[in-house]
Amino acid sequence: MAVLGAFPPGVGCRPFGEGDWEGVADCLHRGFPERSRGYWIEALTRLSRRPAVADFPRYGFVLEKSGRIVGAVLTLYARHSSAAGEEIRCNLSSWSVDAEFRPYASRMIATVILRKDVVYTNISPSPGTLKLNKAFGFRLFSGGQVAFFPVLNATHRPDRVLEARPELAEMAELTDNERYILLEHAALGCLALICVCDDLALPLVLKPRRILHGLIPCCQVVYCRSHADLVRCAGAVGRFLLRRGKLLCLVDAMGPVAGLSGKYFPKKGLKYFKGPKSPSPGDLTFTEMVLFGS
Structure with a gap:
């Protein structure tokens, strides 16, 4: 069962930076063994070339146990402007948590999606994350x-x-x-x-x-x-x-x-969103589809 309370002693979630790339790449490679470790280093390098958005994390968040990275999620923030005004979107990409710590995956995602003024998207949900999507209030914006x-x-x-x-x-x-x-x-x-x-x-x-x-x-x-x-x-x-x-x-x-x-x-x-406004079907701008070719 997912854990939504406080993290136990020694376990925590935080934004990560360039100094964490090696541990993040190792973690994502464990979670997605079909992708090489070099693929994840290249993905982080591409993220580093994108402009930062205000004070939002540049790369994503990690779950760590006593300083060891045991989970990671990439957060692709971008500004979107329209006649209705400006909004911030965040494409959540490549969730991975080591098996021993998966009970804390929901607590990690809860930390990531705290902002009520941000539109969060998940455009490539794995079957194992669909229940978690719905539990956090994500809704479909593309059903096929x-x-x-x-x-x-x-x-x-x-x-x-x-x-x-x-x-x-x-x-x-x-x-x-x-x-x-x-x-x-x-x-x-x-x-x-x-x-x-x-x-x-x-x-x-x-x-x-x-x-x-x-x-x-x-x-x-x-x-x-x-x-x-x-x-x-x-x-x-x-x-x-x-x-x-x-x-x-x-x-x-x-x-x-x-x-x-x-x-x-x-x-x-299937593609999901959470936030004040649904993206239009067919709008995948600045998401992992573009940045990573996923």
Whole structure:
């Protein structure tokens, strides 16, 4: 049974810094043996290159016993701006607690999610953490995924797709936050696109990835304004991707998306949030999907 009381003597939870990387990498490698230790060092290195957000922890939290790291969770904080104002999101990534100390995993997470003004997300929950998610009040913001072939949405309209660049004239038609998202995600290896449809500039970010044991190349939608805008520009995006040898795309959703030529897979890629506002399905900006390629 999860323990929600105080930690016993010698056990504690705290934010960690660069001096803890070796112990954190060891702990995460024990929890995720399919990932090499070097993978976790590289993940922490990527986090170190991201700007700090106010006074929030830069990397995450550790659970320790008498100075030995026995648990860890990475916290990916980012600012998100919209017409409704600014919010802070924190993507909880890569939870791992050694077997002997798992009764204290819930107490560790309770320490991590104390802030009521932060939107916390878990976009790759393992089956063993689903009950813990619900116990802490996490709710679904994506109940499945749509796998679709955007080229099948092609029309005869003269729509265009442009790769985002600072000097591109169409960048001026986007909000400051959208320009920031496009340029930052382009630097992180994503396809940052502007789709010009009926003279309207629509931002779109895609993350190239492979599914089905790495056999099938595809693109995950990381950012779009809405599913409706994704449908609107899907045909032009399909032609753009076809020239690059890609046919399949994935987008998170709570149900089938009318207008996309594909199929909805319920309970595939479940994603949860806790906080004052739900992220939009299809918004995975600055999460582990982008930073770690997970």
